[in-house]
Amino acid sequence: MKQARLKNVIANMEKAGLNQIIVSDPLSIYYLTGISISPGERLFALLVKNDGSAKLFNNYLFPLEEQEGLSIVYHSDGEDAVGMLAQAVSGGLIGIDKFWPSKFLLQLMEKRSGIKPVLGSAPVDNARMYKDAEEIELMRAASRMNDAVIDEALKNVNTYTTEKQMSGVIADLFMKHGADNAASQLVCYGASCSEPHHESSGVKLQKGDSIIFDIFATKQHYWCDMTRTVFFGSVSDEQRKVYEIVKAANLAGIAAVRPGVPLKDIDRAARKVIEDAGYGKFFTHRLGHGIGLDVHEPPDCSGVSEAVAKPGMCFSIEPGVYIPGKFGVRTEDLVAVTEDGVLVLNSYSKELRVI
Numbered sequence: 031m032k033q034a035r036l037k038n039v040i041a042n043m044e045k046a047g048l049n050q051i052i053v054s055d056p057l058s059i060y061y062l063t064g065i066s067i068s069p070g071e072r073l074f075a076l077l078v079k080n081d082g083s084a085k086l087f088n089n090y091l092f093p094l095e096e097q098e099g100l101s102i103v104y105h106s107d108g109e110d111a112v113g114m115l116a117q118a119v120s121g122g123l124i125g126i127d128k129f130w131p132s133k134f135l136l137q138l139m140e141k142r143s144g145i146k147p148v149l150g151s152a153p154v155d156n157a158r159m160y161k162d163a164e165e166i167e168l169m170r171a172a173s174r175m176n177d178a179v180i181d182e183a184l185k186n187v188n189t190y191t192t193e194k195q196m197s198g199v200i201a202d203l204f205m206k207h208g209a210d211n212a213a214s215q216l217v218c219y220g221a222s223c224s225e226p227h228h229e230s231s232g233v234k235l236q237k238g239d240s241i242i243f244d245i246f247a248t249k250q251h252y253w254c255d256m257t258r259t260v261f262f263g264s265v266s267d268e269q270r271k272v273y274e275i276v277k278a279a280n281l282a283g284i285a286a287v288r289p290g291v292p293l294k295d296i297d298r299a300a301r302k303v304i305e306d307a308g309y310g311k312f313f314t315h316r317l318g319h320g321i322g323l324d325v326h327e328p329p330d331c332s333g334v335s336e337a338v339a340k341p342g343m344c345f346s347i348e349p350g351v352y353i354p355g356k357f358g359v360r361t362e363d364l365v366a367v368t369e370d371g372v373l374v375l376n377s378y379s380k381e382l383r384v385i
């Protein structure tokens with residue numbers, strides 16, 4: 031067990047008035063135990079109590095090493111796994127992970143009378159929101175990988191490679207540079223860049239296109255996520271203007287990050303640059319999202335966020351301007367809030383580039 035993390039979770043449980051929680055998100059179980067498995071449809075749940083005990087309910091299919099502070103209760107297929115869990119649960123309130131399938135929760139409610147399940151993800155989610163030194167190092171390593179991948183990807187830009195093929199090229203580059211795995215990558219050419227979540231297609235590159243690379247993968251379980259926009263063959267005056275506005279918004283967002291600043295003010299600082307330049311209606315999404323073991327996790331960095339920057343928080347700063355049917359620009363970096371300011375996890379250049 032990662033005891034310091036468990037301690038934070040238990041402190042959060044106390045604040046929430048919970049004596050026990052069931053953690054089922056495999057990422058949260060990894061966070062607390064260092065155990066990483068994909069349980070599929072089988073029961074995999076960690077029962078944490080405020081006395082510091084932790085019991086992991088796990089199928090024999092996934093043999094685990096013993097570790098201090100964790101007891102493992104195995105079941106085999108066909109055994110009453112939820113019944114075993116029900117015996118270990120105390121009466122009264124029980125916090126339930128937001129991802130726990132209802133097929134397990136409903137069984138637990140049948141098998142264990144006298145419990146009152148409530149949504150109980152916050153104690154772990156709030157602990158995960160503040161990365162410890164070990165996690166910050168892993169986040170930096172993942173972003174270093176991303177810097178290396180974008181550098182190599184830009185050398186592979188040509189008119190023969192479709193968006194979809196380029197997405198595959200980048201996934202391969204991630205594997206070459208040490209990613210755990212790399213799903214399909216977001217690559218947009220020309221007018222496709224005006225759709226923030228465009229799905230890479232068979233479109234080929236043409237002179238004058240903007241190209242958005244929004245690329246992400248995990249390394250040692252932690253995510254990187256970076257977006258760079260470049261231009262192919264030539265850049266128009268309007269493209270150049272928009273590029274510089276988005277870059278200035280990205281820098282203004284980063285400059286606003288320090289402990290004590292509400293995340294909605296960071297969104298505002300970046301958005302104001304784009305609004306003042308007259309492109310406000312073309313910046314159609316929030317400024318950023320928290321990131322760590324999951325690619326999107328708390329805190330939210332938007333105009334309605336209630337989060338306040340505190341050391342250890344990691345999130346993206348990714349303003350964009352999307353001109354329908356023409357082109358788009360997005361520039362994304364990851365930041366970590368430090369004791370006295372901000373650490374930018376990506377370091378790849380943001381100078382305007384025509385390839």
Ligand SMILES: [Mn+2]
Nearest residue numbers: 255346348362
């Ligand atoms: Mn992102």
